[in-house]
Amino acid sequence: MTKYNSRAASRRPATAGRKFSGSSRRNQKSSHRGAYIHPSKFINKATITTTETVYESKHTFKDFGFQSILQHNLDKKGFTKPSAIQDQAIKPILEGKDVVGLANTGTGKTAAFVLPLIEKLIGRPPQPTVLIMAPTRELALQINDEFKIFSQGLRLFSALVVGGTDINRQIRELKRGQHVIIGTPGRLRDLMNRGQIDLSKVACLVLDEADRMLDMGFVNDIRSIIQDLPEKRQTLFFSATITQSIRVLIDEFLTDHIEISVRTADTSERVDQDVLYANTKEEKLEQLIALLQSPEFEKTLVFGETKFGVQRLSDHIEKIGISSVAIHGNKSQPQRQRALRAFKDNTAKVMVATDVAARGLDIPNVTHVINFDQPMTYEDYVHRIGRTGRAGATGKALTFVPRNNQ
Numbered sequence: 001m002t003k004y005n006s007r008a009a010s011r012r013p014a015t016a017g018r019k020f021s022g023s024s025r026r027n028q029k030s031s032h033r034g035a036y037i038h039p040s041k042f043i044n045k046a047t048i049t050t051t052e053t054v055y056e057s058k059h060t061f062k063d064f065g066f067q068s069i070l071q072h073n074l075d076k077k078g079f080t081k082p083s084a085i086q087d088q089a090i091k092p093i094l095e096g097k098d099v100v101g102l103a104n105t106g107t108g109k110t111a112a113f114v115l116p117l118i119e120k121l122i123g124r125p126p127q128p129t130v131l132i133m134a135p136t137r138e139l140a141l142q143i144n145d146e147f148k149i150f151s152q153g154l155r156l157f158s159a160l161v162v163g164g165t166d167i168n169r170q171i172r173e174l175k176r177g178q179h180v181i182i183g184t185p186g187r188l189r190d191l192m193n194r195g196q197i198d199l200s201k202v203a204c205l206v207l208d209e210a211d212r213m214l215d216m217g218f219v220n221d222i223r224s225i226i227q228d229l230p231e232k233r234q235t236l237f238f239s240a241t242i243t244q245s246i247r248v249l250i251d252e253f254l255t256d257h258i259e260i261s262v263r264t265a266d267t268s269e270r271v272d273q274d275v276l277y278a279n280t281k282e283e284k285l286e287q288l289i290a291l292l293q294s295p296e297f298e299k300t301l302v303f304g305e306t307k308f309g310v311q312r313l314s315d316h317i318e319k320i321g322i323s324s325v326a327i328h329g330n331k332s333q334p335q336r337q338r339a340l341r342a343f344k345d346n347t348a349k350v351m352v353a354t355d356v357a358a359r360g361l362d363i364p365n366v367t368h369v370i371n372f373d374q375p376m377t378y379e380d381y382v383h384r385i386g387r388t389g390r391a392g393a394t395g396k397a398l399t400f401v402p403r404n405n406q
């Protein structure tokens with residue numbers, strides 16, 4: 001009943017010749033580099049505490065009628081109740097509807113689409129049936145990890161198609177045949193241009209973190225990829241925020257979609273935010289080290305501006321005897337993964353990152369976010385501090401500002 005091939009062919013009305021206005025819209029970067037942010041914007045008491053009303057799921061996972069192995073994998077993973085977005089999105093996705101899912105970061109959007117898609121893929125031949133696009137390599141990897149966990153024992157295969165890895169190896173891997181392709185727009189486009197990826201059988205397209213993808217200037221790649229997919233397909237957009245440019249894409253590429261918004265208070269409202277005054281880099285370093293040495297800074301994410309600066313800062317922290325890793329664009333993919341893993345499993349207390357490298361990463365239990373360098377935009381700021389204060393916990397964020405602003 002929930003198989004792709006059982007969906008009525010009429011679901012997508014005849015839209016042959018739909019026009020895409022792909023040419024004129026430039027990469028819509030919403031950021032203005034270096035726009036001044038008044039320090040008062042970095043000071044906020046968390047207004048949402050752990051007593052925030054808990055969402056009451058209308059479904060249990062059992063209600064979705066997943067096949068027993070999938071249900072077993074869910075149990076093994078320890079998911080007992082669907083999160084709000086899962087509660088509301090899984091059924092329509094099973095039914096083949098186009099869905100726009102809006103939910104705060106850290107609320108389980110990945111499983112909201114991965115679970116029903118696995119259910120629908122069971123028993124199908126290993127050809128690309130689901131295409132998932134994500135803004136960064138790390139995110140694609142996280143989705144792939146989650147897919148693997150939930151599809152264990154089901155003989156479902158996935159391919160990770162991201163930059164920074166050997167493209168020829170990817171091409172060879174793709175020849176083996178997979179049900180799911182998970183990738184970043186740039187590398188996907190590249191492989192499509194080389195004719196090395198066959199997306200003619202894609203029955204479902206997922207855009208994860210659509211807002212981030214647009215922020216990162218992927219709009220043209222996304223458009224050109226979607227234009228090459230079969231028109232008769234299911235399309236799912238997941239995002240933490242909805243912007244005008246996402247609306248445009250929704251209008252272009254989704255059909256009779258349903259929109260599910262379970263956004264609650266902004267993550268930033270769960271985070272205690274304050275500033276630290278320092279005029280020179282040395283002053284900043286001194287204060288930073290003092291903070292990192294205090295026991296409450298159990299798991300701290302430090303943001304820096306440049307790849308080089310981030311690496312140097314991490315090396316400095318490490319030299320002082322505090323375990324630290326760095327994540328930035330100059331690192332190879334395996335290096336980035338190793339760093340992320342060390343931070344996730346608490347081998348490293350500190351991770352120093354650039355904005356792009358840290359985008360969308362799911363790192364549980366970050367106690368503090370420190371903005372060693374100020375973010376370029378307030379939007380970046382909100383994303384940075386969203387790494388803490390997740391899953392009902394209150395987090396802390398500190399931002400260095402020059403003293404003469406006092």
Ligand code: ADP
Pocket residue numbers: 078079080081082083086103104105106107108109110111362364
């Ligand atoms: P988002 O994509 O919305 O930012 P993720 O899908 O990355 O969120 O999920 C955030 C965290 O919550 C992950 O560690 C995930 O394993 C966990 N999680 C998701 N759904 C559930 C659930 N139903 N029960 C318990 N934990 C969950």
Ligand code: MG
Pocket residue numbers: 109110208209360
């Ligand atoms: Mg996500």
